[in-house]
Amino acid sequence: MAVKWFDEPEEHDYEAAADYLGMLAEDATVAATVNALKSAKLVYRKAKDILRAARLSLLPPDNPHVRSDVEKIGHGKKLSPILLVRGTPADALQIADGYHRVCASYLTDEDTPIPCRLVSWAPTT
Structure with missing residues (x-):
């Protein structure tokens, strides 16, 4: 079964990204980075x-969120594109x-191929 994707991330994805990134960087950096994600191609x-670039393990198929997304794929439903923030060569992709x-x-x-919005951490002025 082919994975289908929406053309654009859903608005709540940006809010979730900001919540997560807020644990890694200051508010101004997070706001600038999320704005960059919104306009990235x-x-x-x-x-x-x-997964390799983010240095993350594959979550198991019985993880409730993974299982839900696998079921969506099986029913031909579209998934939202992924939001990524590049790390430095010493740091992992987020x-x-x-x-x-x-x-x-x-x-x-x-x-x-997974559609992604990929940006570097945005500098604050």
């Missing part, structure tokens, strides 16, 4: 590469929103 990356969707896509086909 979609790029496509494979699930296996996203999956600001969409870790469960990446895992569900990986479990379906690790080579499926």
